[in-house]
Amino acid sequence: MLGEGILKGLGETARNFAGSFVSAERLTTVQYPEERIAPIEATRDFPFLVYDGADWEAGLRCVACQICEKECPPKCIYIVKSTDKKPDALGKPQIYPSRFDIDISVCMSCQICVEVCPFEAIKMDTEFELSTTDRFGGLLYDKKELAKSNEHFHKIHPTEAAEVDARLAEEKAKSEAKAKGAAAAAAAKAAAGTVAASPATAAKQTIAAAPTSAVKAAEGDKKE
């Protein structure tokens, strides 16, 4: 009969109206500034730069290879390579970014920079309360604003951070083993090749060769 559906609908809205006063699970609204729900682990918005250790400037993993800058679809990353080298967190001398800016008003949160970074240096953040009264400068983040510790990374994306740490540790172990092997090989070669030569020179060569070859091996490993 005509009107039956209307009555049914009116009943449904009345039930919802009354129900929202008595049952808490109907009202799913989270009253945001006072109440918050923890973001899910896959949440991401804008990238940040990971650093190890306590000093953000020394500990930056970024070596200014500029891959992310080239791959960024909206071109929101701006990097200036340093002219000198500085020791990184592990003590190896590396090129570092003398400038690293991300314009988050341009960034589209695509995560491509994270996917292409060979050094696990750039990751996605979950911070979303980024409003500012300065729409140009306030949204252009420099190196200092972008740098966040590995602990922060662990806090926001625990699973991914654990994987990254495991991978880095493995690589480090591998490169150390390789360096050790190379050093040993060089030493053996030196020892074998300089049978006729005086033992003094042989010893000198070994000492000189060991550190350089280790560094080279480590660098080669990373670039792969």
Next chain:
Amino acid sequence: MIEKADQIFVLLGHWLVSFLPGPLQHPAMVLLGVVGIIVTFPALFAITVLLERKGLGRMQNRYGPNRVGPYGIFQPVADGIKSLTKEDIVPLSADAVVHFLAPVFLVVVVFMGYAVLPIGRNMTLVNMDAGLLFFFAIGASSELSVFMAGWSSRNKYSLLGAMRAVAQMISYEVPLLMSSVAVVMMTGSLSLNKIVDAQNQYSYGLPHWYIFTPWGFAGFILFAIAATAETNRSPFDLPEGESELVAGYFTEYSGFKFALFFLGEYVGMLGISGLGTTLFLGGYSAPLQVLGFVPSWIWFFAKVMLSMCVFIWVRGTLPRLRQDQLMNFAWKFVLPLTLLNLGVAGAWRFMGEGLLRWAVCSAILLVAYVLMARVGMKREHFGPRSYRYAE
């Protein structure tokens, strides 16, 4: 004491004007009444908007506005300040004068309807003999304002909205009038005061409201449908359907002019609720004889606010109609039923007291309703589209 509470506003007015010299007393009394109406109904409008936003929220399982003041009760104040301070933009190609006049005209017209509404005992601003006629005449001219707004904006959405509004309002004006004519037939008067007096009687402690008769009940439902369409409320809100026409005829309005349209719409709703209350729900009379001690104006406002709640409830329930459904409903269902209802009202009048007229009138209306629904509102099933030339 009861009498004094009932007449408090009348007595207050008389006391205030008694300080003036004789010839000024009557105009001053009229002015006081006008001021009273212009203050009261926008206040009710604010309450209604808040009720609507909170009520719709609850129907959709959310809180509604709850930030401004405790439970968000100052939300209308914040909205008012916002619309007053907003920039008022007039499109370059718009007809500036008409564009400005449209909202003003709407508000003026809508307030004029209240002149004849009996808000309480002895509380009618103008006790006109043809009060009902005046209300409808004034109510119909709000269409002009809508069309002024749509035409002067020079915007295709505004114009489409105005076209829809005019088509809809003219279509539903007929059943609106026809359903009220039944009341006029029974009362024998166009005066709204006389209509209320005719309903303000009790037998066995129960009121003689027209809604408690078969023709009155049918008339009230039809009146409510037509009134909803007349005030452009959901589900008949095609003229301002935001998913189709941005905002319909007030697309190009911003700031205070937009607020005036908003005010006009809601005050119009309150007015038509007041008219429905007067015609079918006994106006300012109490629902039970024992409740007669409560001041009459309280009953009037209670009934008006109740019908506003029903408006909100319906808005929360029904989706918007399509244009052809709207027209079919008006001309093929509502109008025939109102015409039949006139006949039924006549039969009721001349069949004398007794159960027989109840049985006969209810049966006629019920059968007609079922038949009309079966035949007139039959859902059309369209087959696959066929082309004659474009094969």
